[in-house]
């Protein structure tokens with residue numbers, strides 16, 4: 001299974017995104033298109049980046065009734081992205097419907113992964129606001145197990161949970177982990193964070209890195225720092 005560093009391109013336009021990626025020259029990083037960029041530019045941003053040779057994680061975190069998610073997955077899958085996601089909180093029925101919708105006419109499909117609990121959520125918020133009495137760890141593990149039973153390929157979680165998810169769901173069940181910060185970095189709105197090196201130790205398959213690269217004075221060096229700490 002391929003491990004990689006995925007850059008979260010949280011920009012509001014195609015021009016800003018392409019200007020950012022031009023700094024990488026002939027390197028074509030794996031990129032994540034999230035809600036901000038997709039809602040601003042629509043499917044054309046996916047085509048623009050695909051044609052330039054980038055692998056794409058389309059991070060739209062679907063969460064709706066099963067029929068709506070199934071039909072939306074059919075549309076999104078036709079964009080030929082490499083990875084796509086939804087919220088495990090939408091239930092097993094929703095995830096099973098998504099897996100039906102995502103299969104293309106030729107039988108292929110992107111990787112499908114489920115968000116367990118957002119990396120910005122703390123144990124206290126889980127209990128006091130979401131009114132979930134289970135521990136964060138148990139909730140994440142249960143959601144991961146549901147995703148696996150529904151036929152998904154893996155989950156989005158904090159690197160802090162990668163190891164226990166692999167123990168429960170197997171090493172082929174992939175963990176895609178945002179919440180990455182350099183040792184000297186600002187956590188900002190993230191709560192369950194690790195460094196790239198810790199994510200490697202804990203067995204994350206992919207790390208998703210946004211601001212530590214995009215807001216860096218030298219994004220290319222910050223990306224290579226992630227590659228060195230996580231992959232090498």
Ligand SMILES: O=c1ccn([C@@H]2O[C@H](COP(=O)(O)O)[C@@H](O)[C@H]2O)c(=O)[nH]1
Nearest residue numbers: 008034117118119178179208209210211
């Ligand atoms: O649980 C989640 C799910 C998705 N994300 C997304 O990852 C990036 C992280 O960006 P940073 O700037 O490195 O914090 C961002 O696009 C989120 O929407 C997440 O952080 N946590």
